Amino acid sequence: MRSPDFFATAMKRIAIIGAGPIGLEAAIAAMDGGFEVEIFERGKVADAVRQWGHVKMFSPFGMNSTARGRERLERSGASLPESNELLTGAEFRERYLLSLARSLPPDVLHEDTAVLAIGRSGVLKGDHIGESVRGNTRFRMLTRNATGDERVVNADVILDCTGTYTQPNGLGDGGIPAPGEGAARDRIFYGIPDFIGRDGKRFAGRRVLVVGAGHSGATAVTGLVELGSAETHWLLRRDRALPSEEIPDDPLPERSRLAAKSNRLVQEGRVTLHRAASIESIANLNGALPVRIATPNDEYSLVIDEIIVATGFRPDLMLARELQVQTCWATEGTYPLAASLLGEAGADCLKTPAFGAEMLMHPEPNYFTLGMKSYGRAPNFLLRTGHEQIETVLDWLSEKESSTITITSRSTR
Ligand SMILES: Cc1cc2nc3c(=O)[nH]c(=O)nc-3n(C[C@H](O)[C@H](O)[C@H](O)COP(=O)(O)OP(=O)(O)OC[C@H]3O[C@@H](n4cnc5c(N)ncnc54)[C@H](O)[C@@H]3O)c2cc1C
Incomplete structure (x- = not known):
C-alpha cells in the first residue's frame, strides 16, 4: 500500500519519450486530461514507422488509431482513411500520425531531441529501495538535440514510449x-x-x-x-x-x-x-x-x-538504468505485464489479457513503459493494446491527481 506522502506531490508535468504512434496518442490523451505535456523524439515524428513505411500493415486503420485522435483531426477538417483501410506504414504516418503531431500546440513536441538518460533529482538508484517516497522528487532527463546541445528536463511523470525498432536481436x-x-x-x-x-x-x-x-x-x-x-x-x-x-x-x-x-x-x-x-x-x-x-x-x-x-527487436534498457525498473528476465518487457502475457502465450495478439495500471507499473513511482517497449522482445504487440494502456495509465494518474488535490486542500484548511 502506498503511503499518503506518495499522493502529496501533484503530478502536473508529463514527459513522453518517443513520438511514435503510442507517444503521440499518449500526448493528446494527457493534454485532454489536463496535464502539461512535452514529447521528445530522437528523430522525426514516427521515425520507426517511417523506416518500415514500405510495409503494409496487417491491422486496419480503425484499429491503429483512436477515437480521440480521429475526432481531434476531424474537428480540424482533416479527411481520414476509412476504418477498414489497410495502409502501409508510410500512409499511416502521412495520413494520420503527422496530422496528430501538427495538431499539438507549439513547444509540446521536440523533434531531433534524444533522451539519453533518466534519473531522479537528489535520489540514486539504490536509495529508498521500492519505496514510494522516491516519487516525492522529480525526474530529471538528460536530452541532446541535433546540434549537440545537452540540457536537463524535469518531469513528474515519465511515459517511456521509445519502442524497440532500432535494437535488432543478434543473428547467431x-x-x-x-x-x-x-x-x-x-x-x-x-x-x-x-x-x-x-x-x-x-x-x-x-x-x-x-x-x-x-x-x-x-x-x-x-x-x-x-x-x-x-x-x-x-x-x-x-x-x-x-x-x-x-x-x-x-x-x-x-x-x-x-x-x-x-x-x-x-x-x-x-x-x-x-x-x-x-x-x-x-x-x-x-x-x-x-x-x-x-x-x-x-x-x-x-x-x-x-x-x-528478421529475428525481432529488444528494448533499450540503458535509458532508465538509474531508475528502479523491473523487467521480465525472459522478454525484457514490463514485469507484471510480461508475466501475464507469458501465461497467455500464443500466436494471436488479439487475445490480450485484460490489465489494469498495476500491470504497467515499475517499482519506480510514476515511470511507465507504454507501447511496443512494454512488451520487450515479445513480438505480438498491437497498437490497439497500446491505446488501452494509455487510457488505463492516464485514468490512474488522474485519480491520483484528484486525491492529491483533496489531501492538499484538507491539509491547508
Ligand atoms: C514492420 C512492422 C509492421 C507492423 N504492423 C503492425 C500492424 O499492422 N498493426 C499493429 O497493431 N502493430 C504493428 N506493428 C507493431 C507496432 O504496433 C509498431 O511497431 C508500432 O510502431 C509501435 O509503436 P510505438 O509508438 O510503441 O513505438 P515506435 O513506433 O517504435 O516509436 C518509438 C519512437 O521513439 C523514438 N525514440 C526511441 N528512443 C528514443 C530516445 N532515447 N529519445 C527520444 N526518442 C526516442 C523513436 O525514434 C520512435 O519514433 C508493426 C511493427 C513492425 C516493425
Whole structure:
C-alpha cells in the first residue's frame, strides 16, 4: 500500500519519450486530461514507422488509431482513411500520425531531441529501495538535440514510449551475434527491406538467406520471391514444416493471407527451408558469404550473397538504468505485464489479457513503459493494446491527481 506522502506531490508535468504512434496518442490523451505535456523524439515524428513505411500493415486503420485522435483531426477538417483501410506504414504516418503531431500546440513536441538518460533529482538508484517516497522528487532527463546541445528536463511523470525498432536481436545461436556477423555487417539487413523501392537493386538476382519466422520473416520471404531473387533461403530456429502459423478463422485477413502465402512458397519449393537450424558463423569470401549452419543432426555450409535478419527487436534498457525498473528476465518487457502475457502465450495478439495500471507499473513511482517497449522482445504487440494502456495509465494518474488535490486542500484548511 502506498503511503499518503506518495499522493502529496501533484503530478502536473508529463514527459513522453518517443513520438511514435503510442507517444503521440499518449500526448493528446494527457493534454485532454489536463496535464502539461512535452514529447521528445530522437528523430522525426514516427521515425520507426517511417523506416518500415514500405510495409503494409496487417491491422486496419480503425484499429491503429483512436477515437480521440480521429475526432481531434476531424474537428480540424482533416479527411481520414476509412476504418477498414489497410495502409502501409508510410500512409499511416502521412495520413494520420503527422496530422496528430501538427495538431499539438507549439513547444509540446521536440523533434531531433534524444533522451539519453533518466534519473531522479537528489535520489540514486539504490536509495529508498521500492519505496514510494522516491516519487516525492522529480525526474530529471538528460536530452541532446541535433546540434549537440545537452540540457536537463524535469518531469513528474515519465511515459517511456521509445519502442524497440532500432535494437535488432543478434543473428547467431543463443541470440548472440554470430562469429563474423560484425565484419559482414554491410551485407546484412536488419528488418524488412523495401524491395520495390530503395533496396530492390541490392536483392534482385541475389542469393538471400532470411533468418527468423514471424510476420517480418514471412514478409521478407514473399517480398524476395516477388522481386526475383536468385535463391531464397529461410532459416528457422524452431522445427516446423510450415514456418508461418496460420490462425483458424483469423480476424485479420492480411495476416492470414501473408501466413498462407509464405507457407505455400515453401511447399512449392520456391523457398528453401532450413528448420531447427542455427547460424554458427559467417565468412566473407571474395564477395560471397559462406554461412555455417547447424541442425540437430548435421552441419553444412550455404553460400549466399545477402542476409536479412528478421529475428525481432529488444528494448533499450540503458535509458532508465538509474531508475528502479523491473523487467521480465525472459522478454525484457514490463514485469507484471510480461508475466501475464507469458501465461497467455500464443500466436494471436488479439487475445490480450485484460490489465489494469498495476500491470504497467515499475517499482519506480510514476515511470511507465507504454507501447511496443512494454512488451520487450515479445513480438505480438498491437497498437490497439497500446491505446488501452494509455487510457488505463492516464485514468490512474488522474485519480491520483484528484486525491492529491483533496489531501492538499484538507491539509491547508
Ligand atoms: C514492420 C512492422 C509492421 C507492423 N504492423 C503492425 C500492424 O499492422 N498493426 C499493429 O497493431 N502493430 C504493428 N506493428 C507493431 C507496432 O504496433 C509498431 O511497431 C508500432 O510502431 C509501435 O509503436 P510505438 O509508438 O510503441 O513505438 P515506435 O513506433 O517504435 O516509436 C518509438 C519512437 O521513439 C523514438 N525514440 C526511441 N528512443 C528514443 C530516445 N532515447 N529519445 C527520444 N526518442 C526516442 C523513436 O525514434 C520512435 O519514433 C508493426 C511493427 C513492425 C516493425
